Amino acid sequence: xxxxxxxxxLLNISVSTVSKALNDSHEISEITKRRVNELADxxxxxxxxxxxxxxxxxxKTIGVILPTVTNPFFAExxxxxxxxxxxxxxxxxxxxxxxxxxxxxxxxxxxxxxSVDGFIIAVARESQVEEQxxxxxTAISNKIPVLMFDRVVNEILCDKVVVDDFQxxxxxxxxxIKKENRKHILLVSNIEELSVGKLRIKGYQKAIEDAxxxxxxxxxxxxxxxxxxIHNYLKNHPETDAIVSIDHITGIIAINMAKKIGKDIPxxxxxxxxxxxxxxxxxxxxxxxxxxxxxEIGEMSIKLLIDNLQSEHHKIETIVVPSELKLxxxxx
Amino acid sequence: xxxxxxxxxLLNISVSTVSKALNDSHEISEITKRRVNELADxxxxxxxxxxxxxxxxxxKTIGVILPTVTNPFFAExxxxxxxxxxxxxxxxxxxxxxxxxxxxxxxxxxxxxxSVDGFIIAVARESQVEEQxxxxxTAISNKIPVLMFDRVVNEILCDKVVVDDFQxxxxxxxxxIKKENRKHILLVSNIEELSVGKLRIKGYQKAIEDAxxxxxxxxxxxxxxxxxxIHNYLKNHPETDAIVSIDHITGIIAINMAKKIGKDIPxxxxxxxxxxxxxxxxxxxxxxxxxxxxxEIGEMSIKLLIDNLQSEHHKIETIVVPSELKLxxxxx
DNA sequence: TTGTATGCGTTATCAT
DNA sequence: ATGATAACGCATACAA
Numbered sequence: 203x204x205x206x207x208x209x210x211x212l213l214n215i216s217v218s219t220v221s222k223a224l225n226d227s228h229e230i231s232e233i234t235k236r237r238v239n240e241l242a243d244x245x246x247x248x249x250x251x252x253x254x255x256x257x258x259x260x261x262k263t264i265g266v267i268l269p270t271v272t273n274p275f276f277a278e279x280x281x282x283x284x285x286x287x288x289x290x291x292x293x294x295x296x297x298x299x300x301x302x303x304x305x306x307x308x309x310x311x312x313x314x315x316x317s318v319d320g321f322i323i324a325v326a327r328e329s330q331v332e333e334q335x336x337x338x339x340t341a342i343s344n345k346i347p348v349l350m351f352d353r354v355v356n357e358i359l360c361d362k363v364v365v366d367d368f369q370x371x372x373x374x375x376x377x378x379i380k381k382e383n384r385k386h387i388l389l390v391s392n393i394e395e396l397s398v399g400k401l402r403i404k405g406y407q408k409a410i411e412d413a414x415x416x417x418x419x420x421x422x423x424x425x426x427x428x429x430x431x432i433h434n435y436l437k438n439h440p441e442t443d444a445i446v447s448i449d450h451i452t453g454i455i456a457i458n459m460a461k462k463i464g465k466d467i468p469x470x471x472x473x474x475x476x477x478x479x480x481x482x483x484x485x486x487x488x489x490x491x492x493x494x495x496x497x498e499i500g501e502m503s504i505k506l507l508i509d510n511l512q513s514e515h516h517k518i519e520t521i522v523v524p525s526e527l528k529l530x531x532x533x534x
Numbered sequence: 535x536x537x538x539x540x541x542x543x544l545l546n547i548s549v550s551t552v553s554k555a556l557n558d559s560h561e562i563s564e565i566t567k568r569r570v571n572e573l574a575d576x577x578x579x580x581x582x583x584x585x586x587x588x589x590x591x592x593x594k595t596i597g598v599i600l601p602t603v604t605n606p607f608f609a610e611x612x613x614x615x616x617x618x619x620x621x622x623x624x625x626x627x628x629x630x631x632x633x634x635x636x637x638x639x640x641x642x643x644x645x646x647x648x649s650v651d652g653f654i655i656a657v658a659r660e661s662q663v664e665e666q667x668x669x670x671x672t673a674i675s676n677k678i679p680v681l682m683f684d685r686v687v688n689e690i691l692c693d694k695v696v697v698d699d700f701q702x703x704x705x706x707x708x709x710x711i712k713k714e715n716r717k718h719i720l721l722v723s724n725i726e727e728l729s730v731g732k733l734r735i736k737g738y739q740k741a742i743e744d745a746x747x748x749x750x751x752x753x754x755x756x757x758x759x760x761x762x763x764i765h766n767y768l769k770n771h772p773e774t775d776a777i778v779s780i781d782h783i784t785g786i787i788a789i790n791m792a793k794k795i796g797k798d799i800p801x802x803x804x805x806x807x808x809x810x811x812x813x814x815x816x817x818x819x820x821x822x823x824x825x826x827x828x829x830e831i832g833e834m835s836i837k838l839l840i841d842n843l844q845s846e847h848h849k850i851e852t853i854v855v856p857s858e859l860k861l862x863x864x865x866x
Numbered sequence: 867t868t869g870t871a872t873g874c875g876t877t878a879t880c881a882t
Numbered sequence: 883a884t885g886a887t888a889a890c891g892c893a894t895a896c897a898a
Contacts, residue, residue: 458818486790
C-alpha cells in the first residue's frame with residue numbers, strides 16, 4: 203500500500219505538505235496540490251484507515267450483535283443496518299450470539315478494546331431469560347454507547363428501537379373478533395419466553411378479554427413437533443375458527459394442518475401470522491401477516507446510534523416502529 | 535480506556551517494562567509482572583486493538599461481501615463464517631451488495647485501505663451477469679487475498695468454495711427417473727442466469743437426456759407471478775409427474791399449487807426442491823430437498839482464507855462441498 | 867507556502 | 883531486569 207511517506211519522497215517534499223495537499227488545505231499552492239493529487243491517483247493512494255483511526259480515536263465502525271441471522275426478521279434488520287451504516291460511512295462488525303449469553307458477553311468484551319465506536323444489540327434468548335445483562339452495562343460505563351432493538355432490557359438505560367408488539371397483536375386479534383366475528387381464537391407461539399413474545403401474548407389477551415371470549419394458547423417449545431401439536435389441537439377443538447401465530451413459521455404450518463383436516467381457509471378458519479418480505483409466498487392461500495418493518499428498525503437503529511456518537515448532547519430515547527397488518531387470503 | 539502509559543505512570547516504571555510484563559516476557563522479574571498484572575486487572579486494561587493493528591500491519595479482520603442476507607442460504611453461510619472466524623480470533627466486516635455491481639465494487643474499494651486482511655465474496659447477480667469483475671482482480675493484485683464461494687468467476691484465480699450444483703441436481707433427477715420411474719419431469723427455476731443456476735440446469739438435462747426423456751424447463755423471472763405460472767403449467771401439462779425446483783422457494787409453491795389442482799403428493803407427483811434447516815417445515819407434505827451444506831461452506835471459506843493469510847506458501851484451490859439429498863414426504 | 871516536530875498506543879531494538 | 887528510543891501512517895500545531 204502506498205503511504206504519504208512514499209509520495210513525499212517521490213515528489214521531494216515533506217510528508218505534511220502531501221497530507222495537507224490531499225486534504226485540500228488552503229495553505230498549499232494549487233500547483234503542488236495538482237502534482238500531489240496526480241501522483242496519488244497514479245499510485246492509487248488511499249489513506250490507511252487504521253492510522254486514521256488511531257489518530258482520531260474513532261473507528262467509524264459499529265459492532266452489531268445478533269442472536270441469529272437465519273431468522274428472516276434479524277436478516278432483514280441487518281439489511282437495514284448495513285445499508286444505513288454504509289450511507290453514513292460507517293462499517294459494521296457482525297457477531298452472532300447464537301442465543302447464548304456466553305457468546306454475547308465474549309463478543310462485547312472482545313470488541314470493547316477500541317474496535318468499535320458503539321454497539322447495536324438484540325439480546326440473546328439466554329441473556330434475556332436468565333436476566334444476565336451486566337456485560338451490556340459494562341460497555342455503557344466504558345463510554346461505548348449501546349442501542350438495543352427488538353429484544354430489550356427495560357432496566358438498562360440506553361437508546362431502544364422496538365416493535366409495537368402489544369399493539370400489533372391486539373389489533374390483529376381485534377380484527378378477527380370485530381370484522382370477522384370469530385369466537386374461538388387460538389394463539390400459537392414458540393417464543394413466549396422472550397420479552398417480545400410476552401408482549402404479543404398480552405395484546406392477544408387484552409383483545410380476548412375485552413370481547414368476553416376465552417383465551418386459548420398453544421405454547422410450542424423448540425423441540426416439539428410443531429406440525430403434530432397443531433394438528434392435534436385442531437382435531438380436538440373443531441370449534442376453533444381463527445389462529446393467531448406470533449412468529450414467522452407456525453402460522454404457515456397452521457394453514458397446512460387446517461387444510462389437511464379439511465378446513466376451508468378463510469371460510470372455516472382465519473389465520474394471521476407474523477412475517478416479512480416473502481413469507482406470504484410460502485402458503486396457499488397466502489397468509490395474512492403482521493408485517494414488522496424490520497428494515498426500518500435497522501435503519502432507525504443506525505440513525506439513533508450515530509446521533510448518539512456524533513451529537514454533543516444526545517438525548518436517550520425509545521422509538522417504536524409500528525407494524526402493519528397485511529391481509530392476504532387467509533382472512534375473509 | 536486505560537493505556538500502557540497510564541499504567542506505567544501509576545507504577546513508576548517505563549512503558550516498555552509494562553508492555554513486556556503484560557506479554558509475559560522472560561526479561562521481566564516475576565515481582566514486577568505481578569504488580570503490573572494486578573493493576574492492569576484492576577483497571578480493566580485491554581490493549582488497544584487499533585494500535586496493535588497499526589504496529590503489526592495486520593487487522594485480523596475479514597471483509598465478507600454477500601449479495602443478500604435475507605436468502606436463507608447466505609444467512610446460513612454467514613453463520614458458518616462468523617462462527618469459524620470467531621474461533622480463529624478474526625472479526626468480520628459484513629457488506630451487502632444487494633446484487634448490485636456498483637455496491638459490490640464500492641465495498642471492496644472502501645475496505646481496500648488496510649481495513650481488512652482478506653475478502654470472502656459471493657459475486658453479485660449483476661456482476662456475474664455483466665461479467666464485470668475487474669474490481670475483484672484489483673484487490674488480488676493489491677495483495678489482499680480473496681476467496682469466492684457459491685457464485686464464482688472461473689476466470690479469476692483464487693481460492694473457491696463451491697457446491698456440487700451439477701452433481702446434486704443430476705442425482706435428484708436420476709432419483710426421480712430410476713427410483714420413482716417418473717417420465718415427465720419439470721424443472722422450475724428463478725435463477726437460471728446465475729452460474730449456479732446454469733450448472734443445476736445442466737445436471738437436470740444430462741439426467742433427462744441419458745434417460746431419453748423430454749426436458750421441460752419453466753423459467754420464472756423475479757417479477758413474474760410464480761404461483762400463477764406454476765399453476766397454469768400444471769393445468770396445461772397434466773402428464774407432469776415430478777418437479778425439480780432449483781431454488782429454495784418455488785418447490786414449496788409447486789407443492790401448494792399441485793394440491794390445489796387436486797394432485798396427490800407424492801402419489802401423482804413428486805417434488806424435490808433446494809433448501810436448508812427449516813425449509814422442510816414449511817410445506818405439507820414435507821418437501822424433499824437438496825440440502826446445501828451452507829454452514830460448512832462458510833466454515834470452509836474461513837479456513838481456506840485464513841490458511842492463505844497465515845501460511846507461507848499457500849496453494850490456491852477449489853473445494854467442492856457435497857450436498858445431500860434429504861427425502862421428505864414429497865417423494866415416494 | 868512549505869517543513870519540522872509531536873502524538874495516537876503498541877511493540878521491538880538497543881542501550882544501560 | 884529495566885528503560886530509552888524508534889517505528890507503524892496519519893494529522894496537526896507550530897516554526898520558518
